[in-house]
Amino acid sequence: MTHRPDTSATAVPGPLTDERREIQALARDFAMNEVLPLANELDPQQGAIPDSLRGQMAEMGFFGLLIPEEHGGLGLGVFEYCLVAEELARAWLSVSGLLARGNGMGGGFTAEQQKRLLPLVANGEYLGAYALSEAEAGSDVANLSCRARRDGDEWVVTGTKMWCTYADEADYLVLFARTDPDKDPAKPHRGISAFLVEKPRGTFPPGVTGSKVRKIGYHGWNTWELSFDEVRLPGDALLGEEGRGFYLAVSGLEVGRAHTAARAIGLARAGLEDSIAYVREREQFGRPIGDFQAIRFKIAQMATEIEASRRLMYHVATEIDQGRRCSLEASMAKLSASEMAERVTSEALQIHGGAGYTTDFAVERHWRDARLTRIFEGTSEIQLRVISDELLGRSA
Template identity: 85%
Template sequence: MTHRPSQRAEPAPHYLTEERREIRKLAREFAMNEVLPLADELDPQHGTIPDSLRDRMGEMGFFGILIPEEYGGLGLGVFEYCLVAEELARAWLSVSGLLARGNGMGGGFTEEQEARLLPRVARGEYLGAYALSEADAGSDVANLACRARRDGDEWVVHGTKMWCTYADEADYLVLFARTDPDKDPQRPHRGISAFLVEKERGSFPAGLTGTPVRKIGYFGWNTWELSFDGLRLSADALLGEEGRGFYLAVSGLEVGRAHTAARAIGLARAALEDSQAYVKQREQFGQPLADFQSIRFKIADMASRIEAARQLMYSVATEIDSGGRCSKEAAMAKLVASEMAERVTSEALQIHGGAGYTTDFAVERHWRDARLTKIFEGTSEIQMRVIADELLGRA
C-alpha cells in the first residue's frame, strides 16, 4: 500500500524555471500514474520492469535528456536529469536507475559512433550497462583482474565481473579490462582499457555467461555476476585510447553522484509522503497519529533533511552544468543524500509501526532501496575519503 502526495502548490525558487517546472511535472505525473502502480505490483513479487514502460520512457525523451538535440536528444543539463531522476525514484528506484542506461553511457564513443548510436540511445533503442566492478575490486576499481589480450585483429577476454545491473537486457556493455599484463603496483590504474561489447537484447554472446545476484532489494531488473571465457571482440571495439580506460571510468563520477543523490532524495520523499498520509488516517488512543507532537516533530525533521539534501544536489547540478569541477561537492551531495535517505526511510518505517515491517505498505521498499544508495556509485566511506583528501590533501 502506498500513498500519493497532495497537489498543494509549492513556491518556485528562481532556479526552477518554467521549463524545469514543466519537466518536473511531466516526470511526476508519469511516475505516479504509470511507474508507481507497477512498483506496488511487481516489487513484492521480484517482478521485472516491463518493456512497455521502458518504451514509454523512450517516447517521452527521458533517455536523451543529456544527449544533444542534433542527435535526437533533449539537449538539457544535469539539473533537469536530476529533476526527472528524483521523480522516478519517488515511485521506484529501479526505474530511476534505468534512466542512466541511456543518459551518460556514450562516453568514449567516436564521432562516427555518436552520430550512428546516440539517436537510438535517445529513443531507448540502444541502452547500455557497465561491466566494471569485480568481486575483489569493489571500491578499488583500479585493481582489475579481468584481462583482454590481442590476438591478431581481435581482443580475447577472460575474467569475471560483478554487480553488472541490466547486463542481460542491455544492447551493449561497456567492459573494462586490463590490456597491459604487467600491472604497476604504484599506478595500478594504468593499463586498463575500455571496450564496447555489442549484443542482442535479452541474451549474452558466445564467450560470456552470467549468474543473477541474489539481492535484498533493487528489484525490477537483474544484477549479474559475469564470466568471460574467451569472448572475442573486434579491434575497433576499443573505446578511447588503449590503457586509459580508467580515466573513462571515473570521468562521469560527478554526474553519477548527483544522479544518485537525486534518487536517494526521491526515496526519502516517498517515505515522507507515505508517512504524512498514514499519520492522518491512523488513530491511537482516540486521536490521529498526526496529533502527537513526537510524530509531528519526526515529520518536520524528515522534511527538513530532505530539503537540505535537495538544495545541495541542485547546487552541484548547477555547477556541473556551468562546466566547473566539483568532485568534493558531488561527493558531499551523494554522502548527505544517501545517509539522509536511510535515516528518513527508517523513521518512516518506525512511524508505520508493525505495519511498516510488512510488504502491505511501500515504506519497506523505500527503506530497503535507500540502504543501497550508501553503497553504489561509491560507498559513503569513499565519499568521505574524497572530501577529506580535497580538504586536507592525500594521506
Template identity: 75%
Template sequence: MTHRPSQPRADSPRYLTDDRLAIRDLAREFAMTQVFPVANELDPVQGTIPDALKKSMSEIGFFGIMIPEQFGGLGLGVFEYCLVAEELSRAWMSVSGLLARGNGMGGGFTPAQEADLLPRVARGEYLGAYALSEAEAGSDVANIACRATRDGDDWVVNGTKMWCTYAYEADYMVLFARTDPRGDPAKPHRGISAFLIDKQRNHFPEGMSGTKIRKIGYFGWNTWEVAFDNFRIPRDRMLGEEGKGFYLAVSGLEVGRAHTAARAIGLARGALEDSIAYMHARRQFGHPLADFQYLRFKIAKMAADIEAARQLMYSVATDIDTGRRCSLEASMCKLVATEMAEQVTSEAVQIHGGAGYTTDFQVERYWRDARLTKIFEGTSEIQMRIISDEILGRTEPD
C-alpha cells in the same frame, strides 16, 4: 480558524524555471500514474520492469534527456536529468536507475559512433550496461584483474565482473579490462582499457555467461556476475586510448553521484509523503497520529533533511551544467543525500509501526532501496575519504 495541511514543497525559484517545473511535473505525473502501480505489483514478487513501460519512457524522451538535439535527444542538462530521477525514484528507484542505461552511457564514443548510436539511445533502442567492478575491485577500480590480450585483429577477454545490472537485457556493454599485464605498481590505474561490446538484447553471446546475484532490493531488473571465457572483441571496439580506460571510468563520477543523490531524495520523499498520509489516517487513543507532537517533530526533521539534500543536489547539478569542477561537492551531495535517505525511510517504517514492516505499505521498499544508495556509485566511506583528502590532504596508511 483551521489550518489546512499541505505537502512539503520544493519550488525553489532560484533553480526551478518554468521549463524545469514543466519537466518535473511531467515526470511526476508519469511516475505516479504509470510507474507506481507497476512497482506496487511487481516489486513484491521481484518482477521485472515491463517493456511497455520502457517504451513509454522512450516516447517521452527520458532516455535522451542529456543527448544533444542533433542526435534526437532533448539536449538538456544534468539538472533536468536529476529532476526526472527524483520523481521516478519516488515511485520506484529501479526505473530511475533505468535512465542511466541511456543518458550518460556514451562516454568514449567517437564522433562516428555518436552519430550512429546516440539516436538509437535516445529512442530507447540501444540501452547499455557497465562491466566495471569485480569481486576484488569495487571502489578500488585500479585493482581490476579481468584481462584482455591481443590476438590478431581481436582482443580476447578472460575474467569475471560483478554487479553488472541490466547486463543480460542490454543492447551493449562497456567493459573495462587490463590490457597491460605488467602494470605499474606505482600507478596501477594505468593499463586498463575500455571496450564497447554489442550484444543481442536478452542474450549472452558466446564466451560470455551470467549468474544472477540474489539481492534484498532494487528489484525490477537483474544484477549479474558476468564471466568472460576467451570472449572475442574486434580490435576497433576499444573506447578511447589503450591503457586509459580508468579515466573514462571516473570521468562521469560527478554526474553519477548527483544522479544517485536524486534517487535517494526521491525515495526519502516517498517515505515522507506516505508517512504524512498515514499519520492523518491512523488513529490511536482517540486521535490521529498527526496530533502527537513527537511524531509531528519527526515529520518536521524528515522534511528539513530532504530539502537540505535537494538544495545541495540542485547546486551540484548546476555546477556540472556550467562546467565548474565540483568533485568535492558531488561527493558531499552523494554522502548527505544517501545517509539522509536511509534515516528518513527508517523513520517512516517506525511511524507506520508494525504495518511498516509488511509489504502492504511501500515504505519498506523505500527503506530497502535507500540502503543501497549508500553503497553504489562509491560507498559513504569512499565519499568521506574523498572529502577528507580534499580538506586535509591525502595520506596513505602504513
C-alpha cells in the same frame, strides 16, 4: 484514493525555472500514475520492469535528456536529468536507475559511433550496462584483473565481473579490462582499457555466462556476476585510447553522484509522503497519530533533511551544467542524500509501526532501496575519503 502531499518543491526559487517545473511535473505525473502502481505490484514478487514502461520512457524522451539535439536527444542539462531521476525514484528506484542506461552511457564513443548510436540511445533502442567492478575491485576499481589481449585484429577477453545490473537486457556492455599485463603496483590504474561489447537484447554475448546476484532490494531488473571465457571482440571495439579506460570510468563520477543523490532524495520523499498520508488516517487513543507531537516532530525533521539535501544536489547539478569542477560538492551531495535517505525511510517505517514491517505498505521498499544508495556509486566511506582528501590533501 489516498491523498499524497507534494513535498518536492515548495516555494523553490531561482534554479527551478518554469521550463524545469514543466519537466518536473511531467515526470511526477508519469511516476505516480504509471510507475508507482507497477512498483507496488511487481516489487513484492521481484517482477521485471515491463518493456511497455521502457517504451513509454523512450516516447517521453527520458533516455535522451543529456544527448545533444543533433543526435536525437533533448539537449538538456544535469539539472533536468536529476529532476526526472528524483521523481522516478519517488515511485521506484529501479526505474530511476533505468534512466541512466541511456543518458551518460555514450562516453568514449567516437564521432562516427555518436552519429550512428546516440539517436538509438535517445529513443530507447540502444541501452547499455557497465561491466566494471570485480570481486576484488569494487571501491578499489583500479585493481582490475579481467584481461584483454590482442590476437591479430581481435581482442580476447578472459575474467569475471560483478554487479552488472541490466547486463542481460542491455544492447551493449561497456567492459573494462586490463590490456597491459604488467600492472604497476604504484599506478595500478594504468593499463586498463574500455571496450564496447554489442549484443542482442535479452541474451549474453557468445562466451559470456552469468549468475544472478541475490539482492534484498533494487528489484525489477537483474544484477549479474559475469564470466568471460576467451570472448572475442573486434579490434574497433576499443573505446578511447588503449590503457586509458580508468579515466573513462571516473570521468562521469560527478554526474553519477548527482544522479544518485537525486534518487536518494526521491526515496526519502516517498517515505515522507507515505508517512504524512498514513498519520492522517491511522488513529490511536481516539485521534489521528498525526496529532501527537512526537509524530509531528518526526515529520518536520524528515522534511527538513530532505530539503537540505535537495538544495545541495541542485547546487551540484548547476555547477556541472556551468562547466565547473565540483568533485568535492558532488561527493558531499551523494553522501548527504544517501545517509539522509536511510534515516528518513527508517523513520517512515517506524511511523507506520508494525504495518511498516510488512510488504503491505510500500514504505519497506523505500527503506530497503534507500540502504543501497549508501553503497553504489561510491560508498559513504569513499565519499568521506574524497572529501577529506580535498580538504586536507591525500594521506600517505
